[in-house]
Amino acid sequence: xxxxxxxxxxxxxxxxxxESQAGQLTIGMGSKNVMLVYGHGSVVRSxxxxxVKKSLDEAGxxxxxxxxxxxxxxxxxxxxxxxxxxxxxxxxLVAVGGGSVIDTAKAIALGVPYQGDFWDFFAGKLKAETALxxxxxxxxxxxxxxxSGNCVITRKEGLHKISLRTDFALRPKFAILNxxxxxxxxxxQTAAGIADMMAHIxxxxxxxxxxxxxxxxxSEGILKAIIEEAPKVIANPDDYQARANxxxxxxxAHNGICGCGRVEDWVSHAMEHEISAVYGVTHGxxxxxxxxxxxxxxxxxxxTKPAQFARRVFGIINHDDKSAALEGITALRGFYLSxxxxxxxxxxxxxxxxxxxxxxxxxxxxxxxxxxxxxxTQADTYEIYKMMVNGEI
Amino acid sequence: xxxxxxxxxxxxxxxxxxESQAGQLTIGMGSKNVMLVYGHGSVVRSxxxxxVKKSLDEAGxxxxxxxxxxxxxxxxxxxxxxxxxxxxxxxxLVAVGGGSVIDTAKAIALGVPYQGDFWDFFAGKLKAETALxxxxxxxxxxxxxxxSGNCVITRKEGLHKISLRTDFALRPKFAILNxxxxxxxxxxQTAAGIADMMAHIxxxxxxxxxxxxxxxxxSEGILKAIIEEAPKVIANPDDYQARANxxxxxxxAHNGICGCGRVEDWVSHAMEHEISAVYGVTHGxxxxxxxxxxxxxxxxxxxTKPAQFARRVFGIINHDDKSAALEGITALRGFYLSxxxxxxxxxxxxxxxxxxxxxxxxxxxxxxxxxxxxxxTQADTYEIYKMMVNGEI
Numbered sequence: 001x002x003x004x005x006x007x008x009x010x011x012x013x014x015x016x017x018x019e020s021q022a023g024q025l026t027i028g029m030g031s032k033n034v035m036l037v038y039g040h041g042s043v044v045r046s047x048x049x050x051x052v053k054k055s056l057d058e059a060g061x062x063x064x065x066x067x068x069x070x071x072x073x074x075x076x077x078x079x080x081x082x083x084x085x086x087x088x089x090x091x092x093l094v095a096v097g098g099g100s101v102i103d104t105a106k107a108i109a110l111g112v113p114y115q116g117d118f119w120d121f122f123a124g125k126l127k128a129e130t131a132l133x134x135x136x137x138x139x140x141x142x143x144x145x146x147x148s149g150n151c152v153i154t155r156k157e158g159l160h161k162i163s164l165r166t167d168f169a170l171r172p173k174f175a176i177l178n179x180x181x182x183x184x185x186x187x188x189q190t191a192a193g194i195a196d197m198m199a200h201i202x203x204x205x206x207x208x209x210x211x212x213x214x215x216x217x218x219s220e221g222i223l224k225a226i227i228e229e230a231p232k233v234i235a236n237p238d239d240y241q242a243r244a245n246x247x248x249x250x251x252x253a254h255n256g257i258c259g260c261g262r263v264e265d266w267v268s269h270a271m272e273h274e275i276s277a278v279y280g281v282t283h284g285x286x287x288x289x290x291x292x293x294x295x296x297x298x299x300x301x302x303x304t305k306p307a308q309f310a311r312r313v314f315g316i317i318n319h320d321d322k323s324a325a326l327e328g329i330t331a332l333r334g335f336y337l338s339x340x341x342x343x344x345x346x347x348x349x350x351x352x353x354x355x356x357x358x359x360x361x362x363x364x365x366x367x368x369x370x371x372x373x374x375x376x377t378q379a380d381t382y383e384i385y386k387m388m389v390n391g392e393i
Numbered sequence: 394x395x396x397x398x399x400x401x402x403x404x405x406x407x408x409x410x411x412e413s414q415a416g417q418l419t420i421g422m423g424s425k426n427v428m429l430v431y432g433h434g435s436v437v438r439s440x441x442x443x444x445v446k447k448s449l450d451e452a453g454x455x456x457x458x459x460x461x462x463x464x465x466x467x468x469x470x471x472x473x474x475x476x477x478x479x480x481x482x483x484x485x486l487v488a489v490g491g492g493s494v495i496d497t498a499k500a501i502a503l504g505v506p507y508q509g510d511f512w513d514f515f516a517g518k519l520k521a522e523t524a525l526x527x528x529x530x531x532x533x534x535x536x537x538x539x540x541s542g543n544c545v546i547t548r549k550e551g552l553h554k555i556s557l558r559t560d561f562a563l564r565p566k567f568a569i570l571n572x573x574x575x576x577x578x579x580x581x582q583t584a585a586g587i588a589d590m591m592a593h594i595x596x597x598x599x600x601x602x603x604x605x606x607x608x609x610x611x612s613e614g615i616l617k618a619i620i621e622e623a624p625k626v627i628a629n630p631d632d633y634q635a636r637a638n639x640x641x642x643x644x645x646a647h648n649g650i651c652g653c654g655r656v657e658d659w660v661s662h663a664m665e666h667e668i669s670a671v672y673g674v675t676h677g678x679x680x681x682x683x684x685x686x687x688x689x690x691x692x693x694x695x696x697t698k699p700a701q702f703a704r705r706v707f708g709i710i711n712h713d714d715k716s717a718a719l720e721g722i723t724a725l726r727g728f729y730l731s732x733x734x735x736x737x738x739x740x741x742x743x744x745x746x747x748x749x750x751x752x753x754x755x756x757x758x759x760x761x762x763x764x765x766x767x768x769x770t771q772a773d774t775y776e777i778y779k780m781m782v783n784g785e786i
Contacts, residue, residue: 001637003408008401014654015396211634213621214641217614225606241604244394248607248654257650261407261641 001211001261007168008255010147014177014248019137022052022094022176023059029133029173031092035085036063037105038096039070043139048181052096052137064088066104072276072283073100073107074156078118081108085132092133095172099143099152102136106151106170109134122153122162128169137176140185141247142193142284144200144254146175154277160365161277163269177251179244183237190237191339192284194230194246197253198223199287203269206298206305206373209262219258220312222249227313227335234339265372268294270365271381274358281348288341289348292333293387299325302374345388355385394604394654400561401648403540407570407641412530415445415487415569416452422526422566424485428478429456430498431489432463436532441574445489445530457481459497465669465676466493466500467549471511474501478525485526488565492536492545495529499544499563502527515546515555521562530569533578534640535586535677537593537647539568547670553758554670556662570644572637576630583630584732585677587623587639590646591616592680596662599691599698599766602655612651613705615642620706620728627732658765661687663758664774667751674741681734682741685726686780692718695767738781748778 011028013021026034036052043049056063066081084090085108095105109132111118121128136146145151149166164170185193205219226249232242252258271294272286298306299322307321310328318324333343345353359382362370369375376384404421406414419427429445436442449456459474477483478501488498502525504511514521529539538544542559557563575583598612619642625635645651664687665679691699692715700714703721711717726736738746752775755763762768769777 001408001634001641003411005404005406007404011398011400012653013398015394018396211638213618213638214615214645217618218611218645219614221610221612221614222607225610228606241394244654245604245606248394252607252611260405261637 002209002263004261005167006256006260008147008171008257010172010255011174012147012177012251013174016178016180018176018178019048019051019181020055022135022137023055023057023061025174025176026056026061026092026094026135027059029092029135031061031133031135033062033088033090034092034094035066035081035088035090035105035108036094036096037066037069037081037101037108039098039101040068042184043096046181046184048137048139049096052094056094063094064090069097069101069104071100072154072161072280073104074154075119076156077104078107078111078153082111082118085112090132092135094135094137096137096139098138098140099145102134102138102143102145102172103151103153105134105136106131106145107153110151110170119155122155122164128164128166131169133173134170135174136172138247139181140189140193141182141250142196144197144250146172146177147251147255149256150254152273159277161273162365163273175251177247179240179247182243182247183240185237187234187237187340188282188285190233191341192282193250194226194284194339195288195336195341196284197250198226199268199291200253201258202291202309203266204259204262204264205309206265207262208373212262215258215260215262216308220309222252222258223313225249230339263372267371267376267381270362270370271358271384274362274365275348277361278354278357279348279350281350285342285348288336289343289345289388292329292336292343293384295325295329295332296387297380297384298374299329305373344390346390353385353389355382358385395602395656397654398560399649399653401540401564401650403565403648404567405540405570405644406567409571409573411569411571412441412444412574413448415528415530416448416450416454418567418569419449419454419485419487419528420452422485422528424454424526424528426455426481426483427457427485427487428459428474428481428483428498428501429487429489430459430462430474430494430501432491432494433461435577436489439574439577441530441532442489445487449487456487457483462490462494462497464493465547465554465673466497467547468512469549470497471500471504471546475504475511478505483525485528487528487530489530489532491531491533492538495527495531495536495538495565496544496546498527498529499524499538500546503544503563512548515548515557521557521559524562526566527563528567529565531640532574533582533586534575534643535589537590537643539565539570540644540648542649543647545666552670554666555758556666568644570640572633572640575636575640576633578630580627580630580733581675581678583626584734585675586643587619587677587732588681588729588734589677590643591619592661592684593646594651595684595702596659597652597655597657598702599658600655601766605655608651608653608655609701615645615651616706618642623732656765660764660769660774663755663763664751664777667755667758668741670754671747671750672741672743674743678735678741681729682736682738682781685722685729685736686777688718688722688725689780690773690777691767692722698766737783739783746778746782748775751778
């Protein structure tokens with residue numbers, strides 16, 4: 001167990017009708033004139049946006065709208081938002097949507113008080129310390145941004161999709177989590193969200209740090225809960241209780257509790273970010289393709305933790321680590337398939353992936369040798385991408 | 394899963410030598426002139442107090458000392474502390490010790506800005522909203538007060554031991570968690586702390602609320618980690634990694650994450666508080682006596698959750714709920730005994746407990762019918778106390 005610092009100050013307001021508290025919570029985070037950030041029509045059609053506006057109105061909070069945020073959000077909307085926020089003297093942001101909307105709001109929150117180009121933070125030129133307060137009303141359990149200090153933005157020029165991680169500056173002040181808002185999500189989006197939250201746990205779980213039994217058991221527990229609840233939300237989208245568990249799991253998966261005391265990995269996320277930057281696929285669907293391939297490589301090179309994962313999460317009984325790991329991967333792939341997720345490039349709709357390009361961009365962005373659990377060269381990541389072509393072991 | 398609000402803003406600084414950050418963290422919580430609260434000689438003898446003072450000095454923080462806080466802390470020291478704090482214009486508190494020291498500091502923090510008697514909050518006359526900031530340097534993993542909004546103080550007059558629970562006001566601003574500080578704890582204190590943290594999880598786990606799979610799995614995971622690591626710290630007190638896991642488990646057990654989305658129970662704690670108020674026993678040792686008896690009653694009246702506990706935490710394989718529950722209780726009692734903990738009044742050194750008195754005080758303090766998982770009358774709690782006489786099932 002390594003030394004660590006952990007602080008998750010986000011106030012979670014979980015349950016039915018909780019969006020009616022948005023106004024008071026916004027006042028509570030010290031904001032009176034906010035930017036209201038959202039995506040396309042669904043939050044309008046569902047009436048959610050009106051309910052949030054009503055709550056802001058009742059609390060005396062004024063707002064300026066920034067709408068039409070796309071999945072895999074891009075820097076141009078962030079620049080636009082920073083510009084408007086400054087002109088309107090915005091003192092906080094309320095994001096109503098999923099990870100893309102929340103991350104756009106976070107990046108704007110970071111950019112407004114900074115005199116230079118907000119991309120400097122994503123380019124690693126300086127550390128994010130100050131940002132406007134951000135509140136969130138979550139509609140898609142997946143990215144976990146509602147409880148994390150992270151933010152993913154794609155630079156349009158060169159398609160660089162970069163994840164910025166802060167300890168503190170970008171953690172939302174509040175997260176309204178109403179599972180009812182998620183019952184209308186289509187199955188493919190529900191499933192992709194589940195693959196994403198599982199990946200957030202697994203990127204932390206596959207660690208070279210030993211003696212992290214508490215953090216391991218918490219991680220395995222949340223994964224087991226997801227595996228238990230996910231089939232219910234696919235089979236019966238109106239199942240409030242299953243939706244509630246999936247929503248809470250998505251937040252816990254990424255608020256850092258599963259990473260305490262250890263080195264994390266994040267290569268699978270980085271590999272997927274290249275796929276979605278080049279081919280525009282859904283992040284969660286891409287992760288369902290990447291993870292079994294990455295795990296298969298690990299079963300061959302460092303099977304200890306994949307074997308523990310297989311035994312504790314999927315109940316595999318096999319005393320040989322490599323065999324147990326491979327059985328666990330089969331179970332994981334079967335689980336993804338049962339939710340309707342793809343497990344190969346072909347199933348993602350990418351018949352002939354440009355693996356050379358993916359490897360080149362991956363190592364350009366992340367370095368020559370990458371990974372926390374096991375260090376990977378370009379030859380290694382090429383081999384892993386190659387395994388995704390047919391999703392074979 | 395019920396609606397809930399959850400916010401755990403405490404900054405955890407975990408690992409070796411972290412007490413050297415006490416000064417900067419105190420400045421970070423907005424305090425420059427603090428009350429330094431601690432117990433008896435051990436923090437002095439170990440040199441810890443000097444290291445904390447050095448860190449405060451280097452950060453320019455001045456301090457007034459309040460020392461000699463006893464286990465099961467009493468209201469007289471709180472009144473004394475409030476009086477001194479006002480005279481010295483204290484703007485925060487730093488507690489160096491275990492739960493008794495931290496709880497004394499919290500109660501003083503609550504009392505200083507309140508014009509009336511601080512006991513009003515414990516008597517339920519008004520809600521705790523404002524307190525001076527409190528920072529902690531933990532030396533005993535047990536009470537979980539370093540990460541909770543709770544505070545337990547005993548009123549000397551009438552021996553009323555009351556637990557005050559706040560959502561927010563009494564959550565410490567920081568918790569320094571250095572597992573090295575715990576390697577000198579004697580085995581009985583280590584074991585009592587382990588029983589206490591397990592109880593904090595179980596009081597939340599035994600809930601009438603269904604469909605709380607994520608919170609259940611997290612709770613079970615932390616319990617399994619404790620059961621894995623506890624024998625190591627008893628067998629080898631110097632085992633840093635096992636000490637680290639136990640320390641982190643103790644904080645997670647009580648910072649509220651195991652209670653999200655459900656009604657909690659807390660009858661076992663209330664029953665133990667009466668035992669320790671009357672007989673002065675160690676809280677954790679008392680809990681090891683209470684819990685198996687309480688669970689045995691539940692195996693007879695509401696075996697569903699005790700059976701899940703037995704199966705998932707202790708790996709019991711038995712399809713009948715009551716039988717599984719009883720096997721789980723045997724395993725739990727065996728685990729307590731393996732750590733050197735008592736499991737009966739006799740082993741606690743109480744040959745002839747005054748059960749009538751305990752029942753009377755319990756229901757005076759908590760009400761006619763008590764409990765979250767299952768509602769208990771005076772006849773029921775009498776039966777449960779009676780089962781503790783010989784620790785029999």
